[in-house]
Amino acid sequence: MVPEDLELKTKGNYTSLYYAAQSEIVTIAEEMVKKNKNLPLIPEDDIQVLPLYAAIKTGNRDMVSYLYSVTPIEILASADLIQLLNATISTDLYDVALKILDTLKLAPAEKEYLWFPLKLLARKPSGIGNKSQPSVWERCLNSCVKGWFCNKAMMQASAHQLVDRLLKQLGEDKNFSTLLPQLKPLVVEAAKVGNVEFLIILIRSYPDLIWEVDEEYGTLFHVAIKHRQERVFNLIYEIGVLKDNLASLYAEGNKSMLHLVEELPSSDRLNIVSGAALQMQRELLWFQEIEKIVPKSYVNGPEEQPPRDIFVKTHEKLLKNGEEWMRNTANSCMLVAALIATVVFPTAFTVPGGNNQETGIPMFLETNWFTVFFGSNAIAMLFSSSSILIFLSILTSRYTEKDFLISLPLRLALGLTTLVISIVGMLIAFIAACFLVFKSKKCVPIRIIIVAVPAIPISLFGILHYRLWFDIFLSAFCSKRFLFRSQNRLFNSKPASLALEIMNGNQTGHNDRSPSSINQSCNQSCNSTV
Template sequence: MMQRGHKGDYLEEPLQKWKEMSSRVAHKLPLFGVEGIKSIRAQKLRHAQAVKLLQGICTELRNIKPDRVLGYRVHQAVIQAVKKGNVEFVTRMIKSIPELVWNGDINDRNIFSIAILNRQEKIFNLLHGLTNVKKMKVTSADDRFGNNMLHLAAMLAPSDQLDGISGAALQMQRELQWFKEVESIVPPICKDVLNSDGKKPSEVFSQQHANLVKEGEKWMKEIATSSSFVAALIVTIMFAAAFTIPGGNNDKGAPIFLDDPLFMVFIISDSISLFSATTSVLMFLGILTSQYAENKFLTRLPTKLIIGLSTLFICIAAMMIAFCAALAILLKKSSTKVVMIPIILLACVPVTLFALLQFPLLVNIFISTYGPGIFDRNIQRWY
């Protein structure tokens, strides 16, 4: 049998395996290592260099009067920045060449109209940093098709903007939020102005979002159908559990473990689960029988979905607590009570799975409906 001549030879193979494993981990988790720090530093350096370059360009543009070709190129660059939502580039360029605010593209649309059409809220929010006179001038402008800002807000958002929102109902809600926000800043007469096709903004909105309304209705009904089935099943289980209490009753009909604190935990959690499951069923039934008009997607339907999902989460959690309490009552004086801990831990699995699968959706719906929103009117005067 071959023998190793040096003591270090015994460590060579384990060390080699450790190095290989470390390299694989570092490759899979670059953000937590030196490479991640270098990447972040490189991004900051590139941003700083881009800012310096932009400052130099703006300084040169202030010192010279752009000719027709240069002015066209600058305007096209600003339009592309608006479509991408690059606020810093847009603001610095406009401060250098103020005429960029009023210049239109080939369709006579200013930068704020383009921002509305491309759903770039950060650029659109800059509108509130203008004076009232300038804001009125910007919001009253029409494009060459007779569309005002409200007509543009009524058009369907680009697919890349809608894809970032989960669920057709939330996409419809975001479209309504855009329409309502633009409607609040344009002159009242813009609501009834006809474009070149002879349509009002509300008519354009209904036509452009007809398919999205159908998809939103289908999405909400699918969630309501599957969730109401689970809630109805829990109602049946918890109602039966309330009358088949742990340990049974004595000769007088009173529960045997009535004086046990765990019995009160069982009764309370069973009642909470039953009531919340019933509420969840009613909410989802309301969703299934609701009128799916366009304006209902703004707050009414999302609120029903929030209540339904919240009460469903509560009833599942309370059901698991009731199960654990009943198990603890039955096994408290038994020699097999050691199995209580793993069973209670397993009871946490359904609650955890529901939290991981449905809780993010619930949070998104709540923030989208009752959160601060994507629009900011507290913009300081910048132009």
């Protein structure tokens, strides 16, 4: 095959290297490029069928790295480079995106195309790290093991740098009011998906964004409440007493923060925890937290119905589903606990090896394995009985809103804990009994089987129910204390100057508007739109 044969195209304008770029076999692409150095840039006039673009769309990092090294992208048009940049962000190849951004030489009018890459980054809550540079050990480990362990940290740091540099390029020679129409949608998008790192970068660059009210969505904290993004909402605790002013602002339809939390969130946000009962608890925690920060006049306002009554009405179906889920779970677990108690109770009187006919003392009483057997059997009996009582208390609960807040999750966590301990105790008693019966056997495989077989149900229980366990224990012991609190993230960089800018934005506003005037203009805009 002569080198010119590799330049042949199909009807769709695709070369053979285009198809090779979609595979994971870098060697094929290397051999093709060795035969024809011009192949990576064919066809130059259609970025959609360029081999590098095909590799980026598939997300194969090794192939992208190689093709980028042999493709002279600096001769491509700016519009084509923007498409490559967007593709790398879509497939999380942020290090390559930084290299493409270095190559971009845009005229002032062309910089508007950089808003779309920023919008893509705003929709990637797990893609952006909290630091612009990886640590020394991450860089060393990444170079030693080819990025197998620290690749995610490296990519997050690259994404952080990418956001910083895009904002810097877009903000050159422009004031805040000029950029505001483009910045507002970014704030809304990031707050919707919980992209707190993106928001922190934005606020550090433009502190006045804290006070900006979108005509439809309100402030970024209103968006966070509506979409139940607690990590975004927790930024409000970092601005101190100024949060009271933010809590007095409104979203479209004259909705305060309290109105937004009264509504049910979307199903994807509701299902971040398992079970309707735990979902109801999370909703109650949200409502209580918003009640604390909004003005008292909102809590006891002039509405026909108090906010709490509206909350109960909108969450009536979830409350009913939570009661049904809790009852079904308690019934199932109590059945298992009752079976364990039924099994281990008679075992205490029918011990392995039997009893001495004359004295009635167990034959293996003096052995260590008998002590293990009897102790674990007693533990299984006591904890299974306790589990039955705890689940019985769940079944007889009143199922009011307050019960879902603390009492029911705590009882469910304790009930599951005692149930698991009783299961483990029963299996240990089984192992001890097997060793007593096979005491005379010295065969190692038999001993291994005796120990290994009971480990299977324990492992299965943990693997199949770990997510439910995690949600239950988090809801029972951590949610009320750790769900809403300051993370001290916003002021890590230049804290004094940033705090002063935010305070000045509250007192004078970037456009001389107080929070009350912002509400008024927002409401007028909404009414005129209607």
